[in-house]
Amino acid sequence: MDEKQGNSVANTLFLLYVGILLVSGILAACLGYFALTRTQMRSKRWFGVLMISLVLWSLTAAGELVLSGRTGQLAMKHLFLIVGTTIPLVWVVYTADYTYRSIRTNSVVRLAAIIYIPLILTLVTNPFYEFYAPLTPHETPFTHIEIGVGPARIVAIAYVIGNMAVGTYYLGHLFERGRSQVSRPVAILVGAVLLGLVPFLGSVFGFVPVETYDHTSLGVVVFLFGVSYVVFRHGFYHISPIARDIILEEAKDPIFVLNNNSRLVDHNTAAAEIVPDLHASGTRALFSELHTELAAVVDELEPDQKREIMLPVGEESRYFSVQISEVTVNAEKIGTVVFLRDITKRRTREKQLERQNEKLDDFAGVVSHDLRNPLNAAQLRLNLVDGGDDEHVVSAQQSLNRMEMIIEDILTLSRAGETVEDPEQxxxxxxIRKGWDTVTTDGVDIKLQVTESVTIRADRARLQRVFENLFRNAVDHNRAPVKIRVGLIEDADETGGTTVSGFYVADNGGGIPEDKRDDIFDHGYSSSDEGTGFGLSIVADIVDAHDGDIGVTESDDGGARFNITGVTISS
Incomplete structure (x- = not known):
């Protein structure tokens, strides 16, 4: 080869290498900008750091070839080595964070950071001691710096390969947990890393055009093209598709995904319990052929409607709540997701409650007729006794009156906990006012801190009984003057405002000791000889029937404050 041809080859190689390095830098910069400004990518800051590092690596590699001064070339080479050693650490940190591994506690990240520090120290001091490797200038076929072999460089090579392998494993393992096109993104990621290492291995073993030049940086463009493809083709920049696949697979309740032709396109493992031959049938089978009864229910459902169905699962029958949701893209329906929720335990509990309610109704009938009738007869006879002021007659009359109160409370209690079937606004x-009218007593002051606009979804009669019993409890268990306050419970929301979560009834009496606050709602518990012990338990049952919660704390005046939350209130 004559000198002219040699110069032509050298110029071609020079332009090719510089062009590849500049393309790598531009591509990395574009990917970093896209991730940081246009996506909600998980761990996008670390991805941005990784792309910035690759930009610096490409620029320093190009700077080594472009600069003519020896000092500048050596400076670029040292920066190139420092950044090149940093990239594997950033890669491991980014992939660990992206795949939900704690950076602070991850042992691999810690080990990578520990090894990184002495490697950087050898690179920083290499111009003086050459602990990392000797650097030799070359003029042909273009000016560049050859990296020799040194103990620290051997460690650095193993460090680079190890970190790249670990990061690739992290990402591949995340994709393998999903169900959507698992093999392709994993293969592309692994292939991009392996192909990116080919120029590096070529430099080590001499299978490159310029044996004295480190071609490692040229592999960056291969890696970046692979990452770019996965980013834009497989939604790598957004974790949601993978997370949805994982949720779909690990959900305990059956899920089916159908296309517009009612053919099965996806499902989770739990779905196979409903359709035993699901895996044998595969996808694209008509849903009606897989399960006729369930398909008929799905065809009748509208989005967000629910229908209960009993289906055989193994050797037993189970109850499921069926719900569908349309899958749309740009307002166009492309499929349907069928959700089944196992409600067998709930249905069993409901049947038990139905039987208990039937027994309570029978009991209420016995109390209402078999006990109240002879009680009324005894009261009438007692009224006919001469000497109505006799202390024995008075005592008997009081006992009979107390029995009547107990019977009334038992009848109320037997119906208080029944589910509210038709609540009204x-x-x-x-x-509150109607409840107060039945309890009004001299020397009692009630202050209503609820505006007229506040509404609640409830059974009117039973809710009124709640206030009657709470007011009567405050009056009967405290000395006059009694002050009662009724107000709303407000909680701060995310916007800085407040939302109404319930209401309270508070008094200024002696309060309720902390060790008794869990007992006061028990049936038959009373701190007074004159009480029946059912007043507050009735309140608790009515609140529970409205899917609410009741608790007692100390009021601002030192008395008792009953907090009722979980009910539907709007203002």
């Missing part, structure tokens, strides 16, 4: 202030 009512004004809370109206119910």
């Amino acid at each position: 009512i004004r809370l202030a109206d119910v």
Whole structure:
């Protein structure tokens, strides 16, 4: 080869290498900008750091070839080595964080950081001691710096390969947990890393055009093209598709995904319990052929409607709540997701409650007729006794009156916990006033801190009984003057405002000791000889029937404050 041809080859190689390095830098910069500004990518900051590192690596490699001064070339080479050693650490940190591994506690990240520090120290001091490797300038076929062999460089080579392998494993393992096109993104990621290492291995073993030049940086463009493809083709920049696949697979309740032709396109493992031959049938089978009864229910359902169905699962029958949701893209329906929720335990519990309610109704009938009738007869006879002021007659009359109160409370208690089938939207202030009218006593002051606009979804009669019993409890268990306050419970929301979560009834009496606050709602518990012990238990049952919760704390005046939350209130 004559000198002219040699110069032509050298110029071609020079332009080719510089062009590849500049393309790598531009591509890395574009990927970093896209991730940081246009996506909600998980761990996008670390991805940005990784892309910035690759930009610096490409620029320093190009700077080594472009600069003519020896000092500048050596400076670029040292920066090139420092950045090149940093990239594997950033890669491991990014992939660990992206795949939900704690950076602070991950032992691999810690080990990578520990090894990184002495490697960087050898690179920083290499111009003086050459602990990392000797650097030799070359003029042909273009000016460049050859990296010799040194103990620290051997460690650095193993460090680079090890970190790249670990990071690739992290990402591959995340994709393998999903169900959507698992093999392709994993293969592309692994292939990009392996192909990116080919120029490095070529430099080590001499299978490159310029044996004295480190071609490792040229592999970056291969890696970046692989990452770019996965980013834009497989949604790598957004974790949601993978997370949805994982959720779909690990959900305990059956899930089916159908296309617009009612053919099965995806499902989770739990779905196979409903359709035993699901895996044998595969996808694209008509759903009606897989399960006729379930398909008929799905065809009748509208989005967000629910229908209960009993299906055989193994050797037993189980109850499921069926719900569908349409899958749309740009407002166009492309499929349907069928959700089944196992409600067998709930249905069993409901049947048990139905039987218990039937027994309670029978019991209420016995109390109402078999006990109240002879009680009324005894009261009438007692009224006919001469000497009605006799202390024995008065005592007997009081006992009979107390029995009547107990019977009334037992009848109320037997129905208080029944599910509220048809709640209505009512004004809370109206119910409070009606409850107060039945309890009003001299020397008692009630202050209503509820505006007329506040409404609640509830059974009117039972809610009124709640206030009657709470007011009566405050009056009967405290000395006059009694002050009662009724107000709303407000909680701060995410916007800085407040939302109404319930209401309270508070008094200024002696309060309820902390060790007794869990007992006061028990049936038959009373701190007074004159009480029946059912008043607050009735309140608790009514609140529970409205899917609410009741608790007692100390009021601002030192008395008792009953907090009722979980009910549907709007203002």
